[in-house]
Amino acid sequence: MLIKIQTSIKADGNKGSSYALATYLEKYDVEKEKNSLEQGKLPEARSGFFDHTNDNLTKSEVVNAIDTNKKGLGKKDCKFYALTIAPSSEELKHIIKNITQKSIKNLSELNPKELEKLEEELKNYTRAIMDSYAAHFKRKGLNKGTQLVYAGKVEHFREYKGTDDLVTKGIKKVGDKKPGLNTHIHVIVARKDSNMKYKLSPLANEKGSEKNSILNGKKVQRGFDRTLFSIKAEAIFDATFGFNREIENKVIYKIEASKNNDTEIKIEKDPELKQDLQKKLINNFIKFNNYEEELLKLSLTHKGLTNDYAKDESISDIDKKRKQRKFNKYKP
Incomplete structure (x- = not known):
């Protein structure tokens, strides 16, 4: 999209x-x-x-x-x-x-x-x-x-x-x-x-939110976040048409991966762990841009839209999974 x-x-x-x-x-x-x-x-x-x-x-x-x-x-x-x-x-x-x-x-x-x-x-x-x-x-x-x-x-x-x-x-x-x-x-x-x-x-390029944008003593919205708008448009498409979009095809993931932040993901062989790392990359992007509230609202207003960004595992959690998998693999 x-x-x-x-x-x-x-x-x-x-x-x-x-x-x-x-x-x-x-x-x-x-x-x-x-x-x-x-x-x-x-x-x-x-x-x-x-x-x-x-x-x-x-x-x-x-x-x-x-x-x-x-x-x-x-x-x-x-x-x-x-x-x-x-x-x-x-x-x-x-x-x-x-x-x-x-x-x-x-x-x-x-x-x-x-x-x-x-x-x-x-x-x-x-x-x-x-x-x-x-x-x-x-x-x-x-x-x-x-x-x-x-x-x-x-x-x-x-x-x-x-x-x-x-x-x-x-x-x-x-x-x-x-x-x-x-x-x-x-x-x-x-x-x-x-x-x-x-x-x-x-x-208008400037990003902001009502809680940190003040003009003449009043809270105001600054700018138009076109990235978030594209994310919303994609999510509305998926909910409207029942489109099952792979993580790597989501606009959020493409943006972060384009910054060469997906090196660890590329070398990960385990499919489940790879997906966990992909979700972690997306979650980092959402948190950095303060998108949590907006995406939660979107998931509540559009039936069929799943909030698959909700799973927020730390890298240490993912490392624990890796170690457990290796242990299970060699377990007699």
């Missing part, structure tokens, strides 16, 4: 209108229309955008909603942000198997109703993510996606870029569609909440 939050070069760093970005997100609808007309067929209706409660929103409705929701923002302020929610191929296969009982490699293997059901599942997952997005700012009374102004769009393709290896080698051309399952969701979300009370910036 990849969650990406950014401004857009197509919209002058999001300081102006969302029109250019919304137009860009309709590129595959336009392509389908063009192909139909070239074949002498009547084009299908555009798939449209969705928000927290509605489907089939037009581009003009989206642009109007985003662009008019900017009270109190200056000319140089970002007016909106772009989110990309990209499940992995394995995650997509899992959802599709749940829906169709099929194991597929390409979306062409789905019939129209199955494809529609996949899109419906991903829209509802996105809505759950946007609930989490709203609450993640920790503003008083802000905890639901209905309190945001946003629009999402499901895309099923990814294209080769000029920097891709297959393009530089002349095997593929820029714009060629990549094979496999590449379905993902784009979201345009306004900087201000729907009541235009709060300025919400997911790109």
Whole structure:
């Protein structure tokens, strides 16, 4: 699962209108229309955008909603942000198997109703993510996606870029569609909440919590912890779709392992002890970043989400297990 939050070069760093970005997100609808007309067929209706409660929103409705929701923002302020929610191929296969009982490699293997059901599942997952997005700012009374102004769009393709290896080698051309399952969701979300009370910036880097952040004598939330947001999005996916994610595929583990903190884990031969060390690595990360309370809340609000980080064994406990295993191995 990849969650990406950014401004857009197509919209002058999001300081102006969302029109250019919304137009860009309709590129595959336009392509389908063009192909139909070239074949002498009547084009299908555009798939449209969705928000927290509605489907089939037009581009003009989206642009109007985003662009008019900017009270109190200056000319140089970002007016909106772009989110990309990209499940992995394995995650997509899992959802599709749940829906169709099929194991597929390409979306062409789905019939129209199955494809529609996949899109419906991903829209509802996105809505759950946007609930989490709203609450993640920790503003008083802000905890639901209905309190945001946003629009999402499901895309099923990814294209080769000029920097891709297959393009530089002349095997593929820029714009060629990549094979496999590449379905993902784009979201345009306004900087201000729907009541235009709060300025919400997911790109604010400073971390903090209410207990150690004081402004004018009041406790405040500082910044938007994008790492924790990604952890939550992954956990919500697993709970929603019943996805059994291996420890080494969890975003927390990947972050810590990338810091070369997994040397001892790599050389451990015993599977159970290896898993204990993996959990210890994750627990260290959670404690260091003060994530315990947030992850506990998440496990309580999403049924089916197991808190498999709860097991907190010390390295000495793990060493004792090692010694006991060796003793049992050679025990007559």
